[in-house]
Amino acid sequence: MLKSKNILITGSSSGIGAATARLAKKYGANPILHGKTESDELKALAKELNCEYIFCDVADKVAVESEVNKILIKFKRIDILVNSAGISKGQNFLEGTDDLWLEIFKVNVLGTKHFCQEIIPHMQKNKYGRVVNVASIRGYANTTGNSAYGASKAAILTMTASLAKEFAPKIAVNAVAPGFTDTRMALDRTEKTKQQVKEALLGRAALPEEIAEVILFLASDKASFITGQTIIVDGGYSISGK
Numbered sequence: 001m002l003k004s005k006n007i008l009i010t011g012s013s014s015g016i017g018a019a020t021a022r023l024a025k026k027y028g029a030n031p032i033l034h035g036k037t038e039s040d041e042l043k044a045l046a047k048e049l050n051c052e053y054i055f056c057d058v059a060d061k062v063a064v065e066s067e068v069n070k071i072l073i074k075f076k077r078i079d080i081l082v083n084s085a086g087i088s089k090g091q092n093f094l095e096g097t098d099d100l101w102l103e104i105f106k107v108n109v110l111g112t113k114h115f116c117q118e119i120i121p122h123m124q125k126n127k128y129g130r131v132v133n134v135a136s137i138r139g140y141a142n143t144t145g146n147s148a149y150g151a152s153k154a155a156i157l158t159m160t161a162s163l164a165k166e167f168a169p170k171i172a173v174n175a176v177a178p179g180f181t182d183t184r185m186a187l188d189r190t191e192k193t194k195q196q197v198k199e200a201l202l203g204r205a206a207l208p209e210e211i212a213e214v215i216l217f218l219a220s221d222k223a224s225f226i227t228g229q230t231i232i233v234d235g236g237y238s239i240s241g242k
Helices: 015-026 038-048 061-075 100-125 149-165 184-188 190-197 208-219
Strands: 006-009 031-034 052-053 080-082 129-134 171-178 228-233
Touching: 006 015, 006 052, 006 061, 006 100, 015 038, 015 208, 031 038, 031 061, 031 129, 031 228, 038 080, 052 061, 061 171, 080 100, 080 171, 080 208, 100 129, 100 171, 149 171, 171 208, 208 228
Parallel strands: 006 031, 006 080, 031 052, 080 129, 129 171, 171 228
Antiparallel strands: none
């Protein structure tokens, strides 16, 4: 369903991003990986998938521009952009420092902004494009001690709708809001969080591949009449009422 499409996936050295890259390859796309650094993980996945990769801090606009230009010189076009790069750092609100809030917003919000600003103009020239942003259920209702992360993901929800309006009809912009997912971030779960995972109607956390399936559905032409939307993928947690 993605045959021959060039798909750039930020934050794809591990977790949801890596799962999306593997699945995109399976569906016939040409994945282009991204990591903050040229890590062994990033290089190993690029070798496994026989694909290109770039590395830069998504918060650094100049670096993003440079790396995206390298890809465009080689491939001429990027059909799909998946903004999966993100960080989460918990801190009680009254103790929350400006530095922590800025760090989270620079990666989660400005990182998404930077890649969109670099790639959407090329999609406009080609009169085709798909952008899928990775938000979170915490963008709707956050938990105690993680207000900065929740606020950053709420910003992604708003940005998604705004970009969809601005760049329709040739470019579709949507988002996925995962619930609890078995990724590296899951290692930091508290006992309270582990209990919340069990409260999902499906009684478990998602596999990264399950989130990737929804991302790639939105990235494909099967979602040709969907834009400006966020699909919640949380196993029913948000409606569990527990």
